[in-house]
Amino acid sequence: xxxxxxxxxxxxxxxxxxxxxxxxxxxxxxxxxxxxxxxxxxxxxxxxxxxxxxxxxxxxxxxxxxxxxxxxxxxxxxxxxxxxxxxxxxxxxxxxxxxxxxxxxxxxxxxxxxxxxxxxxxxxxxxxxxxxxxxxxxxxxxxxxxxxxxxxxxxxxxxxxxxxxxxxxxxxxxxxxxxx
Numbered sequence: 050x051x052x053x054x055x056x057x058x059x060x061x062x063x064x065x066x067x068x069x070x071x072x073x074x075x076x077x078x079x080x081x082x083x084x085x086x087x088x089x090x091x092x093x094x095x096x097x098x099x100x101x102x103x104x105x106x107x108x109x110x111x112x113x114x115x116x117x118x119x120x121x122x123x124x125x126x127x128x129x130x131x132x133x134x135x136x137x138x139x140x141x142x143x144x145x146x147x148x149x150x151x152x153x154x155x156x157x158x159x160x161x162x163x164x165x166x167x168x169x170x171x172x173x174x175x176x177x178x179x180x181x182x183x184x185x186x187x188x189x190x191x192x193x194x195x196x197x198x199x200x201x202x203x204x205x206x207x208x209x210x211x212x213x214x215x216x217x218x219x220x221x222x223x224x225x226x227x228x229x
Contacts (some may be wrong), residue, residue, distance in 0.1 A: 079117045079166035080153040084139070088149060103140040116165045124163050125156065132138045134158050174215065174222035187211060194218040 073079045087110050096102060111122035122214065124132035138159060142152045157164040170210065172182070172190065187207040191198055191214070215223040 050199075059076075075167075077150075077153040077164040077166075078156060078168060079121050080156060080163055081149055083114070083118045083121055084143075084149045084152060088143060091143075098146070100137065100140040100144045103143050104136055107136060107139060117168055119161060121166055124166075125159055141221040147176045174219045179211060180204075 087107065090110070091098070091106060092105065096106060107122075107127050109216075111119070111127040114122050122128045123131050124133075125131075125139055126165070127139075135156070138156055142155070149181060153164065169189075172186065184204050184207060187204065188198070188210055191207070191222045193215060196210070196214055196218075198207055201207050201210060215226070
């Protein structure tokens, strides 16, 4: 009887969905993407896969990171102003070629904010009506391109500047637009 109860309990644990820690689709979007590109860059450079060399390369990559990726670097302690240092939670597993998803899953357990980071929705410049966007969104387009609009006071100034720079930064979008 006892064995049967134990068997039922084991079967229930296997079949019932538990508190799964595995990443779901879309979880840790920034972590998986950034760390995936970082790991690939290490492989492309034929870098030495030791925790120390990985930390050094990660610090270099994080200096160039912007936006949400910079925030991820801050959370793992790879920026100069970071309060905590859990960078070894990345470097040690990467040195053993642990899958990126597993590393991000582990980071999620350490700091849940890491997996709450999501990339901003990208604007399709080939179809969007710039006149219907907010000034904040127009500024973001310019900021993503690394440009500013000095002397821009009105929305039309920002639109003019974006239309002026679009062939340089988004040539496919510029060629498919008819309102330029």
